[in-house]
Structure formats: structure tokens, C-alpha cells
Amino acid sequence: MLATLDYHRSRLASGVTVARSASRPSGLGAARRPDCTVGASMIELRDVKKAFNQGQHNEYWALSGITLNLEAKRVTALRGPSGSGKTTLLTLIGCLARPTSGRVSLHGRDISGLPERFLTEIRRQTFGFVFQQFNLIRGMSALENVMLPAFPTGRAHRELVERADALLERLRLTHRRDARAEWLSGGEQQRVAIARALINDPEVLIADEPTANLDTALAKEFMAILEGFGAEGRTVILTSHDPLVVESAAVHRVIDMRDGLLVEQ
């Protein structure tokens, strides 16, 4: 009840109309974070603006004032044409960049003004990233790529290998664990990127245009994986303008963007 109230309050506050909202089955698995109830506001953005090359002749405002609440244990898609600001918004949510103005809060804690070191810590613990180009490190095996985000945590090597192996098995990549990143197909690279994003068991998975470099079959495969995440109650935030993604049943909420603003519907 409390969660539903929070959710509706956040909708009112942000003024955002949700295309397909919490009425979809959430596919809840065992609760991963005891303090996160379904639909509770996890990430809040208040009048967030982001400028590039500020004060220079080529100053460009990618975001012009975004107010938005993102719920825990939901799959949320940011939809919009190129240049609409969805990737920039994703970088602010994922602590990859700081807003020029406005506030970003995670679990009620303002993180927009934190120094880079703390942002890195939050990024490592809370977010897992799947990049559009997958961004695996060439010359390293699939297994090593998966383990990379966990290196700064100081976890035991054996534990890391076990965890990475389990993730690769889950994503049906055990047979490619020792293959170098550049030898993998597009779909395999994406699954390795997903496994890498999950190695630190983050609360939130962030994916930027996850199907942009995949054919239809591989895109459907990705959606199946996404449904699995939805079913186990993981928070997923992704950007896409692919109908296969944004119209999928795995996506609980779609937020439209244009020209650095949310689109009112």
C-alpha cells in the first residue's frame, strides 16, 4: 500500500504520465534488497539539467530540466529520437556524470554533488552497465572481461571466477569462457557485457540501446534475458527506440523524451 502511494505521489510530483505502468505483472522473485519494495521510488531527479561545453561557443544543453522518479524492481525504458537526451539522462542516473544543475537522489540521498571517488563507489556497488557497443576489452577472455568490475572490490580471485562462471553459465556462454572478446559474435559479446554488469550483483542494471547492434533474433534473445531480470525483481533502466524493446511485456514503464525534456502524454 505504502509502495503504491509512493509511486502515485512520485507520478504527481514529476508530472510524468506512464504509458504502461505498474499494472503489468512485475515478476517478483525473492527480494534481493530487503529495503526495496516494488514500485518504491529509488532514484529521484529534480529539475536536472546538463550542459556540455558550458560557457563556450559550442555550449549545448542536452537536458533542460528533468523531474522524474524511478521505481525499484521495475524495468523502465527511456524512449526518444537521437539527441533527445536519453543517454545523457542515463549517465546521470548511473553516476557516470554529474548534472550541471538540479538534484539526483538515490534512496533519498543526494548524490549529485558527491566527489568522483564516492560516485565511483556508488557506481560500482549499485549499477551494472551494458553499453551500446558492449565495450568489452579486446585481447581479454570472456571470463576476464566479466570479472573486471570486481577487481577494485578486493574479493578473492577464486570467488570471482566462481561467480563469473555461474553468470556465464546462466547466459549460456560457458563454452566461450576462454574466448577472446574480439572472437565473440555480437550476441555473445552482449551476453558477456550483461554478465560483466552483474558481477558485483548491482541493484540496478543500466543498458544503453541494448538492441541497437543486434539482429531481430538476438534482440528477442536479449528481451528474454530482460524478462528474467524483471521476474527476479531487478531494477533495469534502459534507453531504446526499438519497438521490440519498448513495446515488450518485459518493460513496465516507458518514458518518452524529446529535446532534453520529458514528453507529456
Add this chain to the structure above:
Amino acid sequence: MSPWFEKQRHLIDFTLASLARRKGRHLGLLVVFALLVFALASAMLFAHALRHEAQQILDGAPEIVLQKLVAGRHDLIPPGTIERISGMRGVQQVHGRLWGYYYDPVVKANYTFLVPPDNSIQPGTLVIGPALARQRGLAPGTGISLRSYSGALYSFAIAAVLPQASELASADLLLVSEADFRAFFSYPADHYTDIALSVANPAEVRNIANKLAKLLPDSRPILREEIQRTYASIFDWREGIMLALLSAAILAFAILAWDKASGLSADEKREIGILKAIGWETGDIIKMKFWEGALISLIAFLVGFIAAYVHVFHFGAPLFEPVLKGWSVLYPRFVLTPVIDGLQVATLFFFTVFPFLAATLVPIWRAAVTDPDAVMRT
């Protein structure tokens, strides 16, 4: 193991993997760097060992050598001089020395004739230096005939060849009896080439030299420390000349190494961006790259230095020998005693490893402090 150690282990693992991934580039850097260290260390080690060798030899020389001068030129010590100075306070021992140069037209080389202080050579025999023995094909039991400056022919039997170990000092040496020396050079009786003085107290050497200069105003006292200093400056000068000659090559190598080390490839920049985006701290990335540069430069330094050591002390520095040793017809063959000057090694280390590390770290730092969101846009 504590998380801190595990983290360092992961960083080192990643660094080694990263080195292996760019084998060609890193091997190229390693070779260039090692060659640079090799050239510099060879010159330094060789010159230092020569200085040390000269020092060792001169340690056995008398504290003061007194020469008589006529019109500013070296002249013979007349009779009575030794007696005049032998009673001087602080002088332990005084003896007149007999030595001279002889040009052998057969091998077109100069020999040094010397009467040993104990005059232990039997008349009619010679003890010769190893280089001379090689050049003239002499061995104990064989003989040699030499025409004196007066035109008379003298025949000597070779009693012995001086040991190889003393070759640096004795390559062209002939030890001869006093009687043969005086006869061969038509040397006037009771005259000496110069006088060697032993002084017990090193602090007194200068005082005694001053007294000698006052007592014998037409003579010149030469101190051992002055000779040592002269030798040191000769080798310093030669080392300097060699380094100057090498400097163009060194500079070319340095520019290449700097370029290779400081230029980050697009691939490396991308890699740094990815690592930052997936949760690596700027400090971790700088540390990792620091280890990368440190490993390359330390290995190259070790390889270059060890190669220089082997080159100088096992092969006699064939690459730099002609410049550093000087020229002679009777070239001494000798193996230098391995001596390493810690300060020189530290200086070489400081001027090679540190600039390299700086060259690698600056661009890494620049790349590592950029916002991690760049990776989302590539």
C-alpha cells in the same frame, strides 16, 4: 588474504595481462630503453673501472717524485741530491730511480726501460711486459737484440714475462739491471732519472713537498694525489667525449622512447574509459598504468645494466674500448676488475627510469581524470 592485498593482486594480474596484450609495442619500448641504458652504463662502468684501476696502481706509487728541471725541461738528478734530502724530517725512504724510453723501429713502438728499486735483475737479462712479449714473440729463455741510441747492439736473455694481471701498468715495460741500463743508454754514473720519496704521514706530504721546493729550487716535486687526479680527469674527459659522441644516438632513442611511452593509443584511451565506467577509480587506473611503466623501465634498466656489465667486464668493452682506453701500439690486454659506483648507478636510474615513468603517467592521468560518461558516447 585481505581485500587490499587481493585488490593489488588483481591490479598486478591485469597489468601483466595488459602488457602481454600489447606485446609488440612493449617489447619495442623495452629494447629501445635497454639499449639506451646499455650505452650509458657501458661508458660509465668502463670509465669508472679504469679510474679505479689507475687508482689501485698509483696506490703503490711513491708519495712524492722529485724531478730536476733545466729550462723547464726534465733533467737528470745530479750526484749528491739524494744525500741532501734523505735526512729531511718525515721522509721515510728516498731512492733514485732509473727509467727511460726506447723506440723500437721493428714494431714501431715505445718501450719503457726501468730499473726495479731492489735492482734484482741479473745483468744481461730482461723481464718484459706481456704486450711486448706478444708483439715480439718472446718467452722466457729466448733472447732479444736492441740497438742503443749510441748505435751499439745489445743482446739480452728474457728471464721472465710479467704477469698478465699487471698488464695495464706493464704492457710496454722492460725491467733491466742498473749496469745494463747505464750502459745501454750511456747514462752517466751516479745520475738518476728522478727521486722517489716515501712519506709516512699523508698529512705531511704537502709540507715536505714545499720544503723540497725551497731546498731544491731547480726541482719539481710531483705528488701522487696530483697524478691520481690527472688520471681521473683524463678518464672523465674521455668518458665525456664518448657520451658527447653518443648523445645524438641517445637523444634519438630518448625521443623514440618518450613518444612511445607518452602517446596513448585510441585503444588504450578506450580501455581507460571502460574501466572507469565499470567502477574502477582514477587512482586504480593510474596505479595500474604506473606498474605497467615501472615494470617496463625496471626490466629494461636491469637488462641494459647487466648487458653493460657483461660487455665491460667479461668482453672488455669492445664497443667503447678505443675511445676510453686511449691509443697505443702495444695495446694492453686486461680484464678490468668489476667495480660499481652506487652513486653512478643511482644517477643513471634517476635519469632513465624517472623520466620514463613521468612520460607514461602524464597522459594516463589526463585520460583517467576525464568523465567516465565518454564511454557511453563511443
